[in-house]
Amino acid sequence: MDNEKIKSNITSSDHWIRLVFMILFALVLYVAGIVVGVLVLVQFLFALITGSDNTNLRQLGDSLTQYIAQTLRFLTYNSSEKPFPFADWPEPAPVAEVVEPEEVVTTSTADTASPTVEVSGAGDAQDENSSKPV
DSSP: OOHHHHHHHHHOHHHHHHHHHHHHHHHHHHHHHHHHHHHHHHHHHHHHHHSSOOHHHHHHHHHHHHHHHHHHHHHTTSOOSOOTTSSOOOOOOOOOOOOOOOEEEEEOOSSOSSOEEEEEOTTOOOOTTSEEEO
């Protein structure tokens, strides 16, 4: 690289303006990290007390993590698009119901040499096919 090219890069206002934005977004990223930590704690406590997560907190967590990803992409020069407030706030993904895994009970009977597996879900009606040899 020649000296003229280096000099024009150093004196280019675009690089210095981006540096200012990068410093500001790095500070915002730090605050967002603290908010995520608080969100994780509140969501855990909510799930511990009520037995299920809070949909609104889950959506906030999703949009906040998308914002953090956008900010990191800008800071690492993977995107030239500035995140919020220069762009729209990321929309959270549609809320999907969390399906609890079914309980698997293994039993063995004196009649068969192999154990059988019984699958029972919450509120599921059992039929004659619910016990199958393994």
